[in-house]
Amino acid sequence: EDYPKLNLKLAHFVPANIIGSQVDQWFADEVEKRSGGNIKIKIFWSESLGKSGELLELVRSGAIDMAAVSPAYFPNELPLTGATNSLMMQFKDGRDALRVTQSLVDETEEIQEELKRANVYPIYFHTLNTYRPFCTSPIESIEDFQGKKMRSYGEYIPVMWQELGATGVNVLTNELYEALQRGTLDCAFYAHDLIKATKLYEVAKFAWDGDNALGAIPTWPIWVNWNTWNNEWPANVRELFTTVGKEAMARDVELTTAAEADALEWMVKEQGVQIVDFKDMDKVHERTTDPAELWIKKMEERNLGDVAKKMVAYWRKEAPFKD
Amino acid sequence: MRYALAWIDRAIGLLVRAAFTLASIAMLAIMAIGTIDVIGTYLLHSPVPAGLELQEVLLVLVIFLGLGHAQSRREHIEVDIITSMMGVGIRRWFELFALFAGALAFGLIGWRAWDLALASWKVGETANAVFSFPIYPSKFLVAAGASVAALECMRQIGRWFASKSIQAPDQPEAE
Amino acid sequence: MDPILGGVLTIAVMLLFTAIGVPVGISMAAVGFGGMIIFSGMPFAMGTLMTLPYSIGSQYAFIVVPMFILMGSLAAKAGITAELYTAAYRLFSAVRGSLYYATVLASAAFGAVSGSTVVASAVFTRMALPEMLRFGYRGSIAAGCIAAAGTFAALIPPSISMVIYGILTGESIGSLLMAGLLPGIVTAIAYGIGIWVMLRIRPEWAPQSVKRFTAPEILTSFRGLWPAMILVMIVLGGIYSGVMPPSAAGTIGAAGALAIGIFRRRLTTASFWDALRQSVSVTSVLFLIIIGGMLFTRLLLMMGFVDSLTELVTDAGIHPVVFIIAVTLIYLVLGCFVDTVSMMVMTVPFLYPIVISLDMNPIWFGVIVIKLIEISAITPPVGLNLYAVLGSAEKRVSAAQLFAGVLPFLIIEMVVLAILFLVPELSLWLPELMIG
Numbered sequence: 038e039d040y041p042k043l044n045l046k047l048a049h050f051v052p053a054n055i056i057g058s059q060v061d062q063w064f065a066d067e068v069e070k071r072s073g074g075n076i077k078i079k080i081f082w083s084e085s086l087g088k089s090g091e092l093l094e095l096v097r098s099g100a101i102d103m104a105a106v107s108p109a110y111f112p113n114e115l116p117l118t119g120a121t122n123s124l125m126m127q128f129k130d131g132r133d134a135l136r137v138t139q140s141l142v143d144e145t146e147e148i149q150e151e152l153k154r155a156n157v158y159p160i161y162f163h164t165l166n167t168y169r170p171f172c173t174s175p176i177e178s179i180e181d182f183q184g185k186k187m188r189s190y191g192e193y194i195p196v197m198w199q200e201l202g203a204t205g206v207n208v209l210t211n212e213l214y215e216a217l218q219r220g221t222l223d224c225a226f227y228a229h230d231l232i233k234a235t236k237l238y239e240v241a242k243f244a245w246d247g248d249n250a251l252g253a254i255p256t257w258p259i260w261v262n263w264n265t266w267n268n269e270w271p272a273n274v275r276e277l278f279t280t281v282g283k284e285a286m287a288r289d290v291e292l293t294t295a296a297e298a299d300a301l302e303w304m305v306k307e308q309g310v311q312i313v314d315f316k317d318m319d320k321v322h323e324r325t326t327d328p329a330e331l332w333i334k335k336m337e338e339r340n341l342g343d344v345a346k347k348m349v350a351y352w353r354k355e356a357p358f359k360d
Numbered sequence: 361m362r363y364a365l366a367w368i369d370r371a372i373g374l375l376v377r378a379a380f381t382l383a384s385i386a387m388l389a390i391m392a393i394g395t396i397d398v399i400g401t402y403l404l405h406s407p408v409p410a411g412l413e414l415q416e417v418l419l420v421l422v423i424f425l426g427l428g429h430a431q432s433r434r435e436h437i438e439v440d441i442i443t444s445m446m447g448v449g450i451r452r453w454f455e456l457f458a459l460f461a462g463a464l465a466f467g468l469i470g471w472r473a474w475d476l477a478l479a480s481w482k483v484g485e486t487a488n489a490v491f492s493f494p495i496y497p498s499k500f501l502v503a504a505g506a507s508v509a510a511l512e513c514m515r516q517i518g519r520w521f522a523s524k525s526i527q528a529p530d531q532p533e534a535e
Numbered sequence: 536m537d538p539i540l541g542g543v544l545t546i547a548v549m550l551l552f553t554a555i556g557v558p559v560g561i562s563m564a565a566v567g568f569g570g571m572i573i574f575s576g577m578p579f580a581m582g583t584l585m586t587l588p589y590s591i592g593s594q595y596a597f598i599v600v601p602m603f604i605l606m607g608s609l610a611a612k613a614g615i616t617a618e619l620y621t622a623a624y625r626l627f628s629a630v631r632g633s634l635y636y637a638t639v640l641a642s643a644a645f646g647a648v649s650g651s652t653v654v655a656s657a658v659f660t661r662m663a664l665p666e667m668l669r670f671g672y673r674g675s676i677a678a679g680c681i682a683a684a685g686t687f688a689a690l691i692p693p694s695i696s697m698v699i700y701g702i703l704t705g706e707s708i709g710s711l712l713m714a715g716l717l718p719g720i721v722t723a724i725a726y727g728i729g730i731w732v733m734l735r736i737r738p739e740w741a742p743q744s745v746k747r748f749t750a751p752e753i754l755t756s757f758r759g760l761w762p763a764m765i766l767v768m769i770v771l772g773g774i775y776s777g778v779m780p781p782s783a784a785g786t787i788g789a790a791g792a793l794a795i796g797i798f799r800r801r802l803t804t805a806s807f808w809d810a811l812r813q814s815v816s817v818t819s820v821l822f823l824i825i826i827g828g829m830l831f832t833r834l835l836l837m838m839g840f841v842d843s844l845t846e847l848v849t850d851a852g853i854h855p856v857v858f859i860i861a862v863t864l865i866y867l868v869l870g871c872f873v874d875t876v877s878m879m880v881m882t883v884p885f886l887y888p889i890v891i892s893l894d895m896n897p898i899w900f901g902v903i904v905i906k907l908i909e910i911s912a913i914t915p916p917v918g919l920n921l922y923a924v925l926g927s928a929e930k931r932v933s934a935a936q937l938f939a940g941v942l943p944f945l946i947i948e949m950v951v952l953a954i955l956f957l958v959p960e961l962s963l964w965l966p967e968l969m970i971g
């Protein structure tokens with residue numbers, strides 16, 4: 038088949054060494070191979086070609102060809118697309134989070150309009166495993182949350198910690214390790230494989246597991262310019278990207294979900310991490326407002342209340358968080 | 361004509377000082393919010409809502425609203441190894457070149473920042489935090505700060521052609 | 536165009552602009568933007584110029600920079616630093632060059648508080664330089680000493696650079712932080728010895744000890760030290776006890792200096808506003824360079840200069856020694872244009888696999904990398920720490936003076952680099968002891 042010669046630059050917001058990044062490298066290699074070397078994608082890791090907050094603008098203005106960044110960074114431009122990416126306690130695993138997000142984006146007319154307006158198109162998404170507190174002292178009961186300093190960011194997570202009696206603390210990613218070591222933070226808040234990747238098990242030893250979880254979230258897609266995608270690239274290029282993208286997404290979910298159990302097992306066996314027997318998951322649900330409700334309220338202010346309700350109803354039915 | 365020029369000279373001087381006063385207030389606010397945030401978080405278990413995001417916005421104001429003042433006092437760092445070896449005549453031409461480069465660079469940054477501010481204003485950009493305050497005013501102020509710095513360069517170009525000292529007249533010397 | 540050739544040309548134009556007196560930040564921004572138009576096209580140039588300045592200027596990680604500057608200004612206005620240096624001067628007054636030693640010692644101590652070397656350089660320029668000039672020290676050497684001693688902060692934990700290296704490579708951050716401690720102390724000791732040797736050769740670079748102080752006089756001057764002690768306690772104690780993260784230490788330090796000044800009735804309203812204004816100016820000046828540097832970095836990255844240069848050098852040699860020399864060359868060149876953090880982000884992902892394949896210890900390589908990027912930050916004509924000093928010096932020294940004054944310390948640094956390379960145990964002993 039005849040592919041046009043394309044030298045594409047992809048600005049990535051995280052380092053090359055995490056699972057999703059390796060999937061993106063595979064995607065780039067595979068596209069080059071299957072296009073007979075005509076389409077080359079060079080990836081610039083770790084925000085080197087643009088800080089996270091810049092990447093949407095850089096893609097939609099045509100400054101760069103592709104970007105990898107979470108939609109939750111842009112709640113004003115992508116309020117609907119970024120919803121599943123910003124709300125905790127919605128999905129029990131990465132598989133659900135990814136499946137629901139991709140079908141919402143594919144099938145919700147309002148999301149398509151939002152993407153068109155923002156002039157960006159997501160080729161395929163990635164996922165993360167469920168987030169859990171990972172602490173320097175065990176949280177065994179709901180009372181143990183009292184006064185704990187929990188890693189926090191954004192709009193919804195501080196509310197959740199407050200409702201549980203803890204304090205949300207904004208700590209830079211670079212400083213997480215020292216913050217846990219010195220007690221500036223009592224708990225990190227990550228998926229097990231990310232705890233392993235960031236070495237936080239060296240300074241925090243108490244993990245939750247099993248049903249004690251605060252929800253998986255989907256994460257970054259590979260963004261391209263909407264106009265370029267729809268009006269400039271020939272159909273065979275779009276097809277190639279879509280096909281390889283689907284395979285990449287399948288790889289991502291396999292590798293990511295497999296990494297969760299592996300990471301925990303390794304941390305327990307090799308690093309002395311202990312699994313805490315937390316008994317009050319019901320109380321956690323009782324005390325916290327479902328972030329989806331907060332989000333619906335927020336969307337109502339933007340006259341997006343109806344579609345927000347429709348989306349939440351969809352994922353509650355398709356992928357219930359609690360069985 | 362001369363009066364008009366003198367008036368423009370003074371007006372730009374006032375703009376520079378106004379921007380700088382705002383920058384100083386922003387600096388003070390960073391210290392205040394940061395301090396209250398630490399005390400609130402670690403003693404009272406209650407951080408300043410959106411404390412981190414507020415400090416970020418204030419920092420960008422300090423940087424850009426202070427640019428014009430630094431330019432007016434010629435504080436932006438220059439490497440003077442080669443120019444210091446040259447004659448006064450040629451040095452003066454280099455000085456003019458540097459002022460044009462400054463006006464161009466600050467002007468371009470201001471213009472692009474203006475577009476950034478407009479885009480932010482159009483979507484009503486708010487901070488991604490518990491207390492979601494509007495972001496776009498800070499983006500307009502960044503555009504304003506860079507533009508004031510560009511104007512200050514132009515004022516200095518005017519003084520260059522009038523063969524006057526480029527240093528702002530009413531600025532006290534650093535101790 | 537070949538990326539190497541294009542990169543060299545762009546760099547040459549930027550240096551030319553700088554040489555004829557265009558401010559460094561403006562040179563980098565203007566040439567960076569022009570280069571983007573030529574090499575990466577109009578949309579990239581326009582888009583980047585739109586998003587980069589605001590984005591870089593609103594990073595929370597940078598809040599410590601203006602706050603440590605403000606802390607230094609307030610401390611100076613409140614007389615805290617003058618007392619510190621008076622005490623050091625009296626204590627070491629019998630020794631020629633006592634304030635050099637005092638600066639080295641104080642920088643090492645400050646390195647245990649600050650993770651950022653730019654901050655250390657800026658703070659010590661405000662604290663130490665006026666005092667050294669007041670006591671008749673050679674301005675160029677004094678400024679060079681401050682710029683060079685500022686780099687201690689990157690090896691002595693806490694260190695933002697070490698954490699970033701750890702995240703980029705997946706190496707243990709705890710081990711890395713430990714690994715930097717001894718090399719940091721070794722550097723400080725080497726500075727002490729180096730300064731002693733330097734003053735044997737060039738005694739005129741420091742004033743003759745004019746007056747010997749009596750024990751009571753020295754002790755009296757110690758009484759003036761308590762405000763400085765309290766300030767260090769607040770900042771150091773706050774970080775190490777976990778009351779606040781290092782990024783918040785700046786604000787607390789600034790507020791602490793303000794409180795001490797008010798409590799001692801040394802700080803008038805006028806001098807307070809003065810300190811505030813000075814800090815705003817220095818902040819603007821520094822960030823214009825940081826933003827210009829980031830624009831320039833993006834250009835070099837986008838045009839493939841960094842990749843090609845790394846490839847070129849790594850293809851050439853296989854032996855670890857050759858590799859380290861090659862890395863040294865890369866960093867010395869890049870260090871002229873790129874801030875330390877960006878430099879690591881750009882190069883470590885390429886270099887780390889080579890390090891592993893050469894069977895070198897990655898923790899030890901981390902120490903070498905940090906040392907190298909810090910050396911590059913004080914290598915004239917362009918280096919972030921040099922500009923931090925110039926920006927804070929308020930024209931007390933010129934660029935030419937500083938560039939000359941930093942040379943003796945670069946010689947010391949090269950010796951230390953050789954020691955760290957030849958004796959990996961210096962870097963590895965502590966982490967192995969602590970973590971096993």
Ligand code: NA
Binds near residue numbers: 645646651691692
């Ligand atoms: Na340090």
Ligand code: NA
Binds near residue numbers: 872915917
């Ligand atoms: Na350098």
